[in-house]
Amino acid sequence: MRPRRLVRYAKRVVLYLVALAFTAFAVFPFYWMLLTAFKANRDLYVGGTVLTHVPWIFNAPPTLEHIELLFRQTLYLTWVRNTIWIGLVVVAITLVLAVPAGYALARLTGRWGERLGIGVFLTYLVPPTLLFLPFSRMIAWLGLQNSQWALVLVYPTFTVPFCTWLMMGFFRSIPRDIEEQAMIDGYSRFTVIRKVVLPLGISGVLTATIFAFTLVLQDFVYALTFISAVPRMTVSLGVPVALVRGDVFYWGSLMAACLITSIPIAVVYNLFIDRFIQGLTAGAVKG
Amino acid sequence: MRPRWRAHPVLCLRAERVSAMETGFVEIRNLHKHFGEVRAVDGVDLSIKEGELLVLLGPSGCGKTTLMRMIAGLEVPTAGQILIGGEEVDEDVPPRARGVAMVFQSYALYPHKTAYDNIAFPLQAAGMAPAAIRGRVQGAAKRFSIGHLLGRRPRQLSGGERQRVALSRAVVRDPKVFLFDEPLSNLDAQLRAIARYELKELQRELGTTTVYVTHDQVEAMGLGDRIAVMNQGKVRQVGTPQHVYDHPADTFVATFLGSPPMNLLEQDAHTILGFRPESFVPRQDIPAGTDAAVFQFKVRQVEYLGADRLIYGAVDTPHRAGQTVIADLPVTITTPVAEGRAYEFAVPRRALRHFDAATGLARDRGAA
Amino acid sequence: MALPREARRPFSTSVAPLRRRTLADREDWLGRLMLAPALVYVVALVGVPFALALALAFSSARSGSLEFSWVGLRNFWTILPDPQFHRALWNTLRFTLVSQALVIVLAVTAAHVLSAAFVGRRLVRFLLLLPWAAPVALAAIGWTWIFDSTFSVINWTMLWLGLTKRWLYWFGEPQLATAAIIIVHVWRMFPFATVITLAGMSAIPQEISEAAVIDGAGFWRRFFQVNLPLLLPIITVAVLFGVVFTSTDLSVVYLLTRGGPYNSTHVLSSLAFQRGIFGGDLGQGAAVALFLLPVLVVVAILMLRTARRAEVGA
Ligand SMILES: Nc1ncnc2c1ncn2[C@@H]1O[C@H](COP(=O)(O)OP(=O)(O)O)[C@@H](O)[C@H]1O
Ligand SMILES: [Mg+2]
Numbered sequence: 001m002r003p004r005r006l007v008r009y010a011k012r013v014v015l016y017l018v019a020l021a022f023t024a025f026a027v028f029p030f031y032w033m034l035l036t037a038f039k040a041n042r043d044l045y046v047g048g049t050v051l052t053h054v055p056w057i058f059n060a061p062p063t064l065e066h067i068e069l070l071f072r073q074t075l076y077l078t079w080v081r082n083t084i085w086i087g088l089v090v091v092a093i094t095l096v097l098a099v100p101a102g103y104a105l106a107r108l109t110g111r112w113g114e115r116l117g118i119g120v121f122l123t124y125l126v127p128p129t130l131l132f133l134p135f136s137r138m139i140a141w142l143g144l145q146n147s148q149w150a151l152v153l154v155y156p157t158f159t160v161p162f163c164t165w166l167m168m169g170f171f172r173s174i175p176r177d178i179e180e181q182a183m184i185d186g187y188s189r190f191t192v193i194r195k196v197v198l199p200l201g202i203s204g205v206l207t208a209t210i211f212a213f214t215l216v217l218q219d220f221v222y223a224l225t226f227i228s229a230v231p232r233m234t235v236s237l238g239v240p241v242a243l244v245r246g247d248v249f250y251w252g253s254l255m256a257a258c259l260i261t262s263i264p265i266a267v268v269y270n271l272f273i274d275r276f277i278q279g280l281t282a283g284a285v286k287g
Numbered sequence: 288m289r290p291r292w293r294a295h296p297v298l299c300l301r302a303e304r305v306s307a308m309e310t311g312f313v314e315i316r317n318l319h320k321h322f323g324e325v326r327a328v329d330g331v332d333l334s335i336k337e338g339e340l341l342v343l344l345g346p347s348g349c350g351k352t353t354l355m356r357m358i359a360g361l362e363v364p365t366a367g368q369i370l371i372g373g374e375e376v377d378e379d380v381p382p383r384a385r386g387v388a389m390v391f392q393s394y395a396l397y398p399h400k401t402a403y404d405n406i407a408f409p410l411q412a413a414g415m416a417p418a419a420i421r422g423r424v425q426g427a428a429k430r431f432s433i434g435h436l437l438g439r440r441p442r443q444l445s446g447g448e449r450q451r452v453a454l455s456r457a458v459v460r461d462p463k464v465f466l467f468d469e470p471l472s473n474l475d476a477q478l479r480a481i482a483r484y485e486l487k488e489l490q491r492e493l494g495t496t497t498v499y500v501t502h503d504q505v506e507a508m509g510l511g512d513r514i515a516v517m518n519q520g521k522v523r524q525v526g527t528p529q530h531v532y533d534h535p536a537d538t539f540v541a542t543f544l545g546s547p548p549m550n551l552l553e554q555d556a557h558t559i560l561g562f563r564p565e566s567f568v569p570r571q572d573i574p575a576g577t578d579a580a581v582f583q584f585k586v587r588q589v590e591y592l593g594a595d596r597l598i599y600g601a602v603d604t605p606h607r608a609g610q611t612v613i614a615d616l617p618v619t620i621t622t623p624v625a626e627g628r629a630y631e632f633a634v635p636r637r638a639l640r641h642f643d644a645a646t647g648l649a650r651d652r653g654a655a
Numbered sequence: 656m657a658l659p660r661e662a663r664r665p666f667s668t669s670v671a672p673l674r675r676r677t678l679a680d681r682e683d684w685l686g687r688l689m690l691a692p693a694l695v696y697v698v699a700l701v702g703v704p705f706a707l708a709l710a711l712a713f714s715s716a717r718s719g720s721l722e723f724s725w726v727g728l729r730n731f732w733t734i735l736p737d738p739q740f741h742r743a744l745w746n747t748l749r750f751t752l753v754s755q756a757l758v759i760v761l762a763v764t765a766a767h768v769l770s771a772a773f774v775g776r777r778l779v780r781f782l783l784l785l786p787w788a789a790p791v792a793l794a795a796i797g798w799t800w801i802f803d804s805t806f807s808v809i810n811w812t813m814l815w816l817g818l819t820k821r822w823l824y825w826f827g828e829p830q831l832a833t834a835a836i837i838i839v840h841v842w843r844m845f846p847f848a849t850v851i852t853l854a855g856m857s858a859i860p861q862e863i864s865e866a867a868v869i870d871g872a873g874f875w876r877r878f879f880q881v882n883l884p885l886l887l888p889i890i891t892v893a894v895l896f897g898v899v900f901t902s903t904d905l906s907v908v909y910l911l912t913r914g915g916p917y918n919s920t921h922v923l924s925s926l927a928f929q930r931g932i933f934g935g936d937l938g939q940g941a942a943v944a945l946f947l948l949p950v951l952v953v954v955a956i957l958m959l960r961t962a963r964r965a966e967v968g969a
Contacts, residue, residue, distance in 0.1 A: 015768055019779060022765045026846055027782045029797045030789075032808055036800065048803075048811040049822060055808045101693035108686025116690070122955050123701045127903035129924035130948070133931045133941045134707035136718060157700045160693055177395035180361050183382040184389045185456070186412025190679035199399045220792040220906040221924075225932060240796040240910050251800050258797050262789035269788035270781045273850060381680040 030259065037256035038062040044252060066252030076257055078231055079238035082148060086234060087216045089152050094159040094212040099205060101160075102167025103193060107179070117168055124161035128221040131157070136225050150226040151234070155216050162215065163208040170204030171197065207275045214265055235261050310373075312337035312496045313358065313464060318367030320353050327353040329520030331367070340490050340497040341525075344507040345517035346543065351500040354517075355466050358498065360385050372463055383412065388462035392469045394453040396441040402428075402452045403437040409460045427455040430489075447478050454486075458493065465490070465497040471506065483509055504544050508532065516540045535561070535640065538647040547597065550612045551642070554604050558650070559642040564597070564615035566638035569622040570631040577635050584612065584632040586624055598624055602632075711941035718935045730942035739918050743926040744946060749833070750922060751902040751950075754840035755894055761841065762848035762893065763886070767878075769849070770856050780850070787847040795910040798839050802826060802911070829919035832912045836920060839911065840901050848893040855889030856882070891961045895954050902950050923947050 035058070036044060043060040046053045053059060070076050105117040135154055144150040174197060182192040198205070216234075223237035230242045239257045243250060311334030320328040327350040335341045343351045356362040358369055360382035369376050376385055388409070396405050403424055410420045428434045431451040441449055450470065457465060470486075471479045487510055490497050501507055507514050508528040515525045516539075524536035535541035535549065541561050542548040550567065552560040573579050582602040590597040598614040614632060616624070624630060641650040678684055715726045734740040765783070769776060786794060801808055802825035813819045825835045859882070905924040908914060914921035914929065921929070923946055931940020 015771055018764070019768045022761070022768070022849075023779050023782050025842065026786050029794065029801060029842070030785055032801055033797050045806060047805055048807050049814065051811070051815050055806075055811050097693040097696055100689035104686040104689040108682045109690065113686065113690075116694075118959065120693075120697065122958075123697055125899050125951055125955055125958075126701055126705060127899060127924075127947070127951070129903040129905055129927065130708055130944050130951075131701070131704045133927065133937050133944060134704040134711055136932065137707060137711065137716065137721075137937060138704060140718075140721060154700065156696060157704075160696055161701075164693055175393065175395065177391045177393050178397060180359075180382070181389065181391060181395035182397070182408070183361070184359055184385075184387060185409035186383045186460075188381065188383060188677065188679035189682055189685055191412075196397060214788070218790050220790075220909075221928075224905075224909075225928075236790045236792045240792045240906075249800075251803075251806075254796060255800060258789070258793040261793055262785070265790070266781070266785045266788035270784055273784060274854075379676050380674065381676040383680070384674045384676075 030262070033255040033259040036251055037066055037253075037259055038064070039252065040065070041252070066250070067256050069250065070253040070256050070260075074243060074253060074257075075231055075233075075238060076235075076243070076253075079233050079235045080261075082232060083217060083234040083236070086148055086151050086155070087213045090155040090159060090216050091209050091212045093152070093156050094163050095205065095208065097156065097160050098163035098208060098212075099167055099198075099201075101164045103171050103197065105164065105168045106171035107176075108189075117165065120161050121165045124158060124165065128158070128219070132221050132225045135222070139226055144226070146227060146229050146232065148227070148232055151219075151222060154222050154226070155219065159212040159215050163212055166208050166211065167201070167204055170201050170207075174200050203275060207272050210268055210272050214269065217261075217265060311335045311370075312372060313498070314368070314370040315354075315358070316368040316370075318354070318357060318369065319365040320350070320357060320362060321365045326520045328357065328364075331517075331520075331522050333515060333522060333525065335496060335498060337496055338494045339512040340487070340499060340510060342507040342511035342514045343498060343500045343517055344504060344511075344514050344543075345502060347502050349517045350520040351502070351517055352468055355389075355468055355498060355500050358385075358464070359387050359389050359466055386463035387466055388457035388460060388464070389466040390453050390457050390468065390470045392472055394441075394449045394470075394473070396449055396452055396456075398441050400440070401437065402433065402439055402441070402444065402455075405441070405452055406437075406456045406459050409456060413460065423459050424455075427459040430458070431455050446474055447482070450474060450482060454489070458489070462495065465495050465499075467497065467499045469501055470499075472501075472503070479506075486510065504546070508544075516543060518543070534649065534651075536649050538642050541640065541642070547613045547615065549640070552602065552604055552610050552612070553607045553644065554641075555606045555644075557644050559644050559647075560604075561640035561642060562634045562638050564613045565617070566634050567612065567614040567632055568616060568620060569624070570633040572620050572622055573633050573635060578637075579633040579635050580639060581631055581633045582612075583629055584614070585629045586626055589624055589626055594618055596624070708941050708944065711937050712945050714938045714941075716937040716941075718932060718937055726938065730938045733939060734942055739921060740926065740943065742919065743921040743923050743943070746833075746920060747902055747922040747924075747947070747950075750837055750840060751898055754837045754844065754901055755897050757837070757841045758845045758848050758897055759890065759894060761845040762852050763883070763890065765845070765849040766852035766856055767882075769853060780853075783846040783849060785846070786843050787850075791843065791904070792906045792910060794843060795839060795907050798835070798842075799911055802835050826912050827916055829916060832916060832920045836907055836911060839907050840904070843907075844897040844901060848890070848897060851893040852886060852890055855886050858889075859885050888961050891957065895958050895961070898954055899951065903947060 035056070039058065040060045040063045043058065046055070048055070101120070105113045105120070109116065139145055139150045139154075142150075142153075144153070178200070179192050179196060182196045183189060187195065217236060219234070220236050220240075223234050224241070227233050227237060230238065233242060235257070239254065239261070243254050243257060313333075313335040315331055315333040315335075318328055318331045318333075319326070329350070331350075331354060333341075343354065345351055353362060357364050358371075360376065360380060363378050371385060371387070396402075397408065400408065406424045406427060407420050410423060415423075424437070425434065428437055431454055433448060433451045433455065436444060436448055436452070441452070444452065450473070453470070467486075471482050474482055483506060499507075499510060501510075511528055513525060514528055514531050516523045516531060516536075518539050524531055524540045526534075531540060532544055535544065538551060538559060538561070541551065545563060547564050549561045549563055554560040567584075570579070570581055584598075584600050584602055586598055586600040588599040590599075595618060596616045598616065600612060600614070601609045602612050603609060616622075642648065643650060712730055713725055713727060714723055715729070716723050769779060769783075800806075804824055804827065807823070807825065809825075810819070810823050813823070823831055825831045902922075903924055904922075905928060908920060908922050908925045909928070912920045914925050923943055927940040927944040929940075930943060931937050934940070
């Protein structure tokens with residue numbers, strides 16, 4: 001009796017230790033960002049060979065110096081603004097294209113719609129790496145070099161397939177009966193979509209919005225290819241590429257920028273991840 | 288206990304309000320629906336009279352739902368015609384313009400709307416004024432005693448309450464035709480019996496032409512003015528419950544209706560003999576002078592079910608020996624029957640049915 | 656019990672619904688109309704560039720001018736013997752395969768640990784999702800700082816623990832640079848795979864696991880013969896996503912090593928960027944990028960097969 005309970009206890013401890021290790025691996029870069037963002041320079045820039053100076057803690061009082069620098073003397077806020085407006089326009093375009101398309105694939109197009117849906121999803125797998133060179137050519141044709149409109153034009157190429165697929169999954173999970181009932185109750189298919197399907201799919205639309213926005217935020221390749229003027233950059237490009245003075249990295253401000261940008265996204269992701277997986281697998285496995 | 292059916296006195300007495308000349312309010316002509324190889328509905332002709340309640344009865348997968356969905360306009364027929372109130376409703380008449388109300392098996396309530404808004408939804412579609420809508424919704428809700436539930440969403444309602452909301456929504460717009468697709472199958476047995484009674488009462492009161500789909504023969508017999516028995520996409524027989532029960536058009540109908548089903552005996556190479564278990568009784572329990580067919584019945588097993596006894600056994604015909612037969616003896620017959628012994632059992636000749644062995648069709652169809 | 660009188664009166668409708676069907680009723684046309692805009696967009700902005708990517712690979716196009724002329728296979732003859740290209744191709748494969756293998760092991764383990772009833776599971780899940788949610792370029796720059804040549808906190812810790820005696824120049828030695836890149840890829844992808852695997856595990860009926868316990872199967876037998884096969888489809892999906900993201904990623908290599916040291920860590924995407932954008936030779940860059948195509952085709956086929964199998968099984 002005794003030893004068995006002991007074994008169980010030990011198992012439990014091991015379980016927690018393993019979980020702790022995983023979490024530590026996932027989180028420690030962010031912890032390091034946090035420390036860096038608030039450490040005074042004399043605490044921060046101590047060579048790694050000095051074993052008496054423990055870098056994992058504050059050895060000097062924390063400072064807001066780096067944050068101030070980030071907001072006052074860099075273009076960080078401009079980049080945030082750029083990202084937000086580009087993101088909003090892209091989200092709008094995405095929803096206008098993907099929501100009707102997702103519904104059409106889920107309900108109106110039958111067998112060939114299913115194939116087409118898979119086709120649309122596969123286009124999401126065509127990576128920016130393959131497309132940025134031809135795009136640079138097309139953007140040059142259109143005279144959009146160094147313009148944020150180039151990004152607005154290009155970002156829907158990955159948000160639309162992705163969100164179409166996501167919406168298709170969501171719409172499929174709405175019982176057919178309900179839509180047919182509404183048609184019998186006196187509405188046309190189109191009105192049914194407006195009055196019944198959209199209100200029921202609103203959480204799906206919200207999920208699509210969030211993920212379209214975060215996909216925009218994630219992009220590095222296209223921004224790097226099309227935008228060279230620092231004030232026109234997005235956060236994802238500006239912070240790693242332009243938050244440098246000559247050869248000097250302002251690590252404190254840099255890490256502050258990374259942290260401040262990442263945490264809100266992570267929070268929102270976390271709120272929507274279940275719906276996201278549900279939509280993704282509903283599309284893949286059929287509801 | 289298995290579900291039982293016994294001849295229903297009220298149904299037997301009901302007057303037929305049908306004249307043969309009348310054309311149906313809903314007319315279905317040579318209707319087909321094929322899904323690839325599957326012929327879900329395979330040439331159905333059906334005439335549903337104004338104000339009647341017609342039950343579509345058949346095993347699951349026989350095409351009942353598909354037929355009903357074509358009437359509603361949710362499915363486009365592969366071939367054939369449907370007329371409602373004398374007007375043809377083809378592909379060009381969408382569900383919303385057909386004036387039909389449907390209650391789905393799932394009730395299909397709008398999850399994001401309150402019970403009130405659910406019931407009001409079809410009225411809003413028709414462009415009714417809000418004040419008028421209020422009156423009608425409340426009237427319908429009162430009819431189904433759900434007035435106090437109007438503020439709730441479907442999630443907050445019990446199964447029985449949901450069913451009532453669905454019925455209110457169907458009734459509120461005064462449709463030309465009601466379509467019910469197994470609306471009671473989601474209720475528990477007790478609630479189902481009450482709901483069946485209420486539904487019948489409602490339909491009589493409103494006098495709305497109704498098509499009711501079910502695979503449950505008890506429900507069909509209890510509800511239907513007439514029953515259309517379907518199998519494999521075809522209508523095998525249409526008639527009053529009593530007629531269909533007493534004079535099945537073929538061996539499928541004979542065995543699908545009734546519990547236990549009609550006994551079928553291979554009399555000779557061409558004829559199958561049919562009789563109901565309740566007509567198969569010990570010889571001495573048949574009034575003297577009745578013209579009856581007598582069989583040697585080897586009893587294998589006896590089940591006491593309270594109100595009656597089920598007796599399983601075998602009889603021989605010259606054509607084939609040892610054919611399984613069931614007798615259903617009411618408590619009023621007290622003749623002792625023991626397992627493992629043989630008795631003389633008899634069927635009154637007027638209770639005997641003859642079917643063609645090759646086609647399964649009744650020989651003595653219509654002869655009453 | 657009867658309906659109130661006014662309720663029985665037929666409708667007095669102000670807007671009589673149209674009796675005949677209109678476009679709004681026609682599912683065929685409605686479907687096409689609703690699908691068309693997205694389809695046109697995708698064809699115009701994925702299909703056309705995709706075709707152009709093929710065309711560019713056979714052209715002498717340069718950035719900065721709009722001229723275009725065919726040169727047949729010249730770009731391929733240039734890159735095929737190029738050792739730097741070989742290196743990039745090999746690196747792409749290596750980084751992807753090694754990191755995804757590690758991701759599978761870590762994700763399945765983490766998912767099992769996390770699925771055991773657990774205090775603070777929601778918090779742990781949130782923390783696990785951080786790496787995946789953070790913009791990859793920002794995460795990469797964070798790792799650049801972690802691997803810094805003077806201030807690396809990893810080096811400090813390893814020296815302190817006595818795991819190494821010498822200072823590690825992460826981006827100065829090819830092996831270390833490779834390790835660094837793989838670490839970042841694993842760090843980024845395993846949380847995603849974990850969360851997806853967790854979702855898959857919660858979909859396994861409890862009875863199956865319980866039945867296995869009752870049958871007397873030990874943990875490892877249960878794991879390899881019951882759980883793993885059931886999880887396989889969803890893990891496959893997670894890994895295929897991982898393969899696509901990792902094999903085509905530019906930002907990690909670009910920000911961590913810029914392909915260095917001595918061009919030893921270039922992958923196809925970074926080499927394509929260097930040749931096509933920095934070098935201005937769009938044709939050659941496109942030819943390099945084109946070698947990603949076989950990977951993507953294989954992934955696409957596997958995805959379809961998994962989806963189909965899941966469909967059949969469901
Ligand atoms: N949309 C469909 N696609 C393919 N086959 C169908 C479809 N709907 C029904 N069927 C097939 O048609 C037959 C009749 O179905 P249904 O009308 O639902 O039967 P019932 O309602 O009598 O149980 C079944 O074999 C069913 O599988
Ligand atoms: Mg059915």
